[in-house]
């Protein structure tokens with residue numbers, strides 16, 4: 001498994017021979033080793049992408065669409081199950097969640113394959129003399145796609161789907177924690193006959209990613225990951241005026257009003273707090289419930305949380321609610337946030353520790369779903385991104401107050417509101433400073449929507465039309481002509 005660099009249509013090892021282990025977080029054991037790309041490997045991948053660019057950019061939308069669809073047919077029939085199993089092994093989510101991610105990946109790429117045929121520009125008669133202007137949409141060039149470990153395959157599709165459709169070529173840097181399923185997706189494109197160099201993959205960690213970011217031939221960086229890394233990438237990109245899409249962390253509030261369908265709100269809140277062990281950028285991090293229903297909400301939420309199944313192995317229990325966290329640092333952060341809350345007066349109603357039982361490997365990175373009450377706005381769990389299975393619940397009196405508390409965060413990715421009052425819904429949806437607002441729904445993702453953050457949660461949008469437009473340059477071509485006679 002050391003030949004994990006896909007450069008110019010061929011798999012190979014790092015020229016230095018260096019490797020990195022991939023760990024199964026359920027057991028803390030090494031699954032396999034991947035190549036760690038050095039600067040020379042990154043350069044070779046970028047050169048391959050640059051050489052492939054003119055031909056791929058010049059291909060018709062019809063040709064690009066056909067190749068992308070063929071790749072997804074192959075992915076579904078030949079690699080999807082294997083990719084999902086690898087995903088569960090490398091990042092811990094139960095197998096059904098991995099299957100869902102891989103199926104959605106193929107949907108996104110199919111969606112953008114069709115969009116490839118709809119890229120057009122516009123034109124208009126000039127208003128100063130005899131001129132006519134054309135607005136052309138042209139691919140940006142070589143793109144670096146840098147991925148996190150939590151939805152590695154899906155979030156790659158959000159980048160190469162629109163980017164390949166636009167005519168860009170790619171160098172992909174998967175997360176060192178979860179690179180394996182991504183390699184299967186890349187293989188499907190190879191099998192489909194994608195021209196050499198259009199899609200390259202360099203496995204590695206921070207230094208590999210940094211070489212890619214700083215490479216002068218890369219014209220755009222599409223990054224999903226932590227705020228700290230995103231900020232560094234933004235600074236580097238600014239030096240060479242590279243385009244960036246930065247999808248960063250979040251601290252999503254969920255507001256429940258007295259007039260909400262309480263059972264729906266509780267069930268959806270529990271799912272969005274604990275699914276993928278709380279390690280989703282749009283996971284609910286803070287729950288605000290209007291006082292008259294606070295007690296009933298909390299009781300039912302606790303009841304549902306107690307029933308959640310944390311599987312010791314997501315391959316053995318595909319339909320479990322959650323698995324392990326990604327690594328020891330992730331668990332340590334959750335422990336610190338819960339301890340900080342406890343010390344400052346919060347009460348732990350459920351969880352607050354590792355799950356008990358010999359079925360859990362002592363070397364696995366497990367943490368129980370945890371419910372906190374009597375939380376204060378300045379506790380770490382209310383301010384920082386915990387990125388773990390912790391649900392802090394607080395009360396509020398008036399909706400204006402809930403909106404103010406919800407906005408009191410540097411993040412602005414996703415927010416959720418449960419109410420049956422359409423006026424309250426419109427008011428809050430407009431006031432909440434988040435890139436996505438779910439009203440009576442716990443997911444803000446739709447292929448045709450726009451997904452992305454305000455404030456520290458990032459720059460740019462993925463999915464929908466904005467997700468395609470950011471892989472296109474807008475060029476103005478102005479013609480002067482003479483009217484005969």
Ligand code: NAD
Nearest residue numbers: 147148149174175205206209210225226229247248249281
């Ligand atoms: P991370 O920032 O640690 O790593 C992300 C990627 O960046 C990895 O591939 C890593 O190797 C690479 N990297 C690290 N340092 C780099 C550098 N200096 N230059 C270039 N590349 C570098 O993030 P993570 O822990 O993998 O992901 C979790 C974070 O991602 C959370 O904060 C989460 O909220 C966020 N996230 C955001 C979204 C979104 O759409 N907004 C979606 C999923 C995850």
